[in-house]
Amino acid sequence: MSQDALKPAAELAAASPARFPNESADYRAARTALLAEEIELRRHIARVAKQRRALPPGGEIAADYRFEGENGPTTLSALFGDKDTLIVYSLMYGPQRQRACPMCTAQLSAWDGEARHIEKRVALAVVARSPAKRILAFGRERGWRNLKLYSDPSGDFTADYVGERDADWPAYTVFRKDGDGRIRHFYSSEGGPEVADPGQDPHNAPDMNPLWILLDTTPGGRGADWYPRLDD
Known part of the structure; x- marks a missing residue:
């Protein structure tokens, strides 16, 4: 309409x-x-x-990025499964972190319950720079049952779609597979500190974390000095 x-x-x-x-x-x-x-x-x-x-067609991927998951090595093209669209969330959990980012963890805990529904339409993967064993162990600790977790061992994917090779920053990336099998970048969130309004904690619009959506409906809102914690 x-x-x-x-x-x-x-x-x-x-x-x-x-x-x-x-x-x-x-x-x-x-x-x-x-x-x-x-x-x-x-x-x-x-x-x-x-x-x-x-959006016009995005850039074609230069290489079929390699990942490590629960079942061993895999590729970006394989992550599509039988879908033509793939969402990749880059979790802040590099080798330098003892524990994954609490904010990312809170968001992914919410997504875990939705993953089976999301994957009726598109493929969904979570990628981080830590070794696969470490990432998978963290997922088990958090009780995630539906999210597919992978390591980016070379950092090639992270370098191209997140930031530097060892970038410790979240990213949300969508890829589309054309009818001829070519994979193109479709969309990435670009809600970093460079585009934040004064005094605002940078976040995407729409916000993809249900935590904030619910708190936005309360008298106190999000607050200025509160964030999720892994020990809560």
């Missing part, structure tokens, strides 16, 4: 029948105004997703 055919957000919000016990007229007016903004946000997210899907 075109944007011209949509009813104004304020009109939709005003038609909402929601009312809650003992709410004041001021609360209802403010909530209705907020609902109009939430409708606009929903529409903007849909517009951005459409713009993302319309």
Whole structure:
């Protein structure tokens, strides 16, 4: 549906029948105004997703990157399985880290429960620079059952799609396989500190961590001095 055919957000919000016990007229007016903004946000997210899907073809991969997983060596092309789209999440867990990043861990713990559903449509893999045994042991410790975990032993993939060869930084990368079998880069998140607003902890939009989405609906929000911990 075109944007011209949509009813104004304020009109939709005003038609909402929601009312809650003992709410004041001021609360209802403010909530209705907020609902109009939430409708606009929903529409903007849909517009951005459409713009993302319309990206021109990305660069063809220069080599079939090699990884190490639970079943031994594998390649980027093999990670697709029978799908034509592959999501790769780069976990902050390099050899220099004693433990994986708590923020990445919290996000992946949420994804683990969704992985089986996601993989009905696309392939999903988690990659880190630590040795495979270390990564797999960490996954077992966290109780992950559905995520497919891999090591990037050479750092070639990390160097091309995350940063430096030993970059200790998260990354979200999507690849697409063409009908002729060629693999192209489709999309990467680019929400680093360079594009953060003043005083903002850098994060992607939309945020892919359900933790923050839920906290954004609470009175205290995300807070400025709280992050997930591995010992919680």
